Amino acid sequence: MKDTQILSAFHELAPAPAEPGLGQVLVFDACHVGVVLRAVLFVEAVVAVGAMFGTTTAFGWLTQVSLLTGGALPATLLWLIIACSLKKGLARLNTPLQHLAGVLLGALAGLYGCGVLSMVGVLDPVPWLASAFMGALLSAVLVAALVLRAKGKTPAATAARLTELQARIRPHFLFNTLNSAISLVRAEPAKAEAMLEDLSDLFRHALVEQGESVTLANEIALAQRYLAIEQVRFGDRIQLEWALDPRASSARLPPLLLQPLVENAVKHGVEPSANGAHIRISTECRGSMVVIKVTNTVPAGQGERGHGVALANVRDRLSLLHDVQGQFQSGCKDGVFQVRIQVPR
Incomplete structure (x- = not known):
């Protein structure tokens, strides 16, 4: 291989420049079944604990949980649907603005849930301000969890890349492959060439x-x-x-x-x-x-x-x-x- 070819190979490995305006972490990756299930369970747990403050009997507690779920569950699903739908657009914001957008969406979802309960006559008087703050607080916790989940991918992917790179370039595999190719150069040059091409593809895939x-x-x-x-x-x-x-x-x-x-x-x-x-x-x-x-x-x-x-x-x-x-x-x-x-x- 010529020197210019070697240099060009290194140029191919240079990291692509980051696109301007993209956030470093996509916190709104809510488009997963597991995220939806955990979010619903988390909000339901908060509702269940909160309902304990309004009653002292088991039946009264179940009644309160059922009524509050009628507003909390639609509000939670609305937050998740909007977060998933706007995933690409919100990814263009920087990380602080993504956090802020999540909290504001939570406040709107809280107002929506409060409105649902007020329409059926469950809340009197209607706690609009408290509902907005509660929605913002719960969404802030959920956003933080999504950030941690997104960050969790980075070390795992890095470790996997290093592990696989090390596996492919381990000496005995590389030397055995080259020795096999050398032994085929005169007897079966086409097969030796194909073998070296496969080895090149493996390295290219590992490094890019x-x-x-x-x-x-x-x-x-x-x-x-x-x-x-x-x-x-x-x-x-x-x-x-x-x-x-x-x-x-x-x-x-x-x-x-x-x-x-x-x-x-x-x-x-x-x-x-x-x-x-x-x-x-x-x-x-x-x-x-x-x-x-x-x-x-x-x-x-x-x-x-x-x-x-x-x-x-x-x-x-x-x-x-x-x-x-x-x-x-x-x-x-x-x-x-x-x-x-x-x-x-």
């Missing part, structure tokens, strides 16, 4: 910023490049099976999520076994969900040993992106280790 999520199709392509390299190294010891549903290709995953799973399959299934291992990667659409499975045979007594760090990383990053809609399961049975991931379509 990918964003919060990528498509399943991109992750499958990366896994195929990695397994193509390992196929040259291990030959018939790797028995690959792909069962891919084209309808699942657009599902979103955290970047670099699938590749460590297939790397684990090679490391703990193929490498320790003289006979190699059978690796199967499948994707399937089931209604509004996509199911992804990575399965590999393991030598006797291997079990789940050695899978813990990578699996914990995958589980945490999946939870940060999809919350309760993302499901992760893993286990070993009858000499077969399987990871099962379920994400929204």
Whole structure:
């Protein structure tokens, strides 16, 4: 490679300049089922505690909770709907203004809930000012929780990127790949060239910023490049099976999520076994969900040993992106280790 090409490669890795006017943290990421559920439960808990101040009997407390829920629940849902609808617009504000907008929306939601209760004759007199302040206070707490959730993605994504980068450039993998390519240069130059291209793609994918999520199709392509390299190294010891549903290709995953799973399959299934291992990667659409499975045979007594760090990383990053809609399961049975991931379509 020429020097100019090397320099251009480094230029490609330079971080893109930040767009002016964008906030550093999007605090209004309320477009998640898990966020909606937690917000509703939080407000209901506050309503339940507040209702205790107005009665001394269990029946009276239940009555108060039911009546107050009639105003609090619509107000909470209204706040969440507006926060989700205005997500892109509010993201253009700086962080303090995003906080302020959330509090003001909470005050408006409080007034809305108060208006609903006043129309049915529950409140007399109508505490407009108190309702506005209560809505602002509850929304401030919810905004703070959303900020913490957004910030929680940063260290997990950074740690994942460092882990995967280290895994790809670990000396034995790099040296084995280069040695395999060298051995093929004269006998099969086309195969050696393809192998080096796959290695280049792996490094490029690891070093270039990918964003919060990528498509399943991109992750499958990366896994195929990695397994193509390992196929040259291990030959018939790797028995690959792909069962891919084209309808699942657009599902979103955290970047670099699938590749460590297939790397684990090679490391703990193929490498320790003289006979190699059978690796199967499948994707399937089931209604509004996509199911992804990575399965590999393991030598006797291997079990789940050695899978813990990578699996914990995958589980945490999946939870940060999809919350309760993302499901992760893993286990070993009858000499077969399987990871099962379920994400929204």
